[in-house]
Amino acid sequence: MKIKLNEIPEDGRQYSLNRETAELNGTLEDLISQNDYKISLDIRPLNSRDFTVNGQVSTKTHEQCSRCGQDFNFGVEKTIREILIPTQEQGRTGKYAKSASHHVTDADEEVSVTEYSKQQFDLGEFLHEAIALEVPFNPFCDDCLQPENNKAFIYDEKMGEEQKPNPFSALKGIKID
Numbered sequence: 001m002k003i004k005l006n007e008i009p010e011d012g013r014q015y016s017l018n019r020e021t022a023e024l025n026g027t028l029e030d031l032i033s034q035n036d037y038k039i040s041l042d043i044r045p046l047n048s049r050d051f052t053v054n055g056q057v058s059t060k061t062h063e064q065c066s067r068c069g070q071d072f073n074f075g076v077e078k079t080i081r082e083i084l085i086p087t088q089e090q091g092r093t094g095k096y097a098k099s100a101s102h103h104v105t106d107a108d109e110e111v112s113v114t115e116y117s118k119q120q121f122d123l124g125e126f127l128h129e130a131i132a133l134e135v136p137f138n139p140f141c142d143d144c145l146q147p148e149n150n151k152a153f154i155y156d157e158k159m160g161e162e163q164k165p166n167p168f169s170a171l172k173g174i175k176i177d
């Protein structure tokens with residue numbers, strides 16, 4: 001589902017997508033199977049080139065528990081706060097050209113940036129990735145997440161992100177008289 005950004009009016013356009021409106025049924029099928037989804041988004045120009053995408057995604061992905069193997073639905077509730085910018089032509093190898101999405105922190109709210117090209121934004125692909133990112137690498141069903149089982153199966157949601165060492169940690173334990 002591609003959005004022609006040059007057709008978005010100045011005061012924005014609202015999108016309401018679900019299984020009945022069916023636009024994304026095929027795109028999301030490998031993630032959510034036949035589960036319901038409710039996506040409401042507002043896309044509007046920020047300036048002459050950039051756009052904001054704000055909204056909410058509510059669905060359940062179809063998962064297999066990595067502990068007991070049973071199929072279960074993993075609830076996804078995600079707030080979308082995205083800024084779309086035109087692809088930066090870097091020329092040569094351009095290290096920015098490869099990663100389409102960068103995360104920046106705006107005060108205490110996380111906003112991420114996605115590049116678009118040719119005045120088109122692939123909303124389906126964007127939402128597919130946004131939902132997929134919410135699913136932990138090793139998902140556990142509700143039974144395996146019961147409090148008594150919890151301790152052994154804590155997973156780190158930050159796993160994979162670069163762990164930045166605290167420059168002051170080396171100072172811990174040093175006693176100053």
Ligand SMILES: [Zn+2]
Pocket residue numbers: 065066067068069070140141142143144
């Ligand atoms: Zn399980």
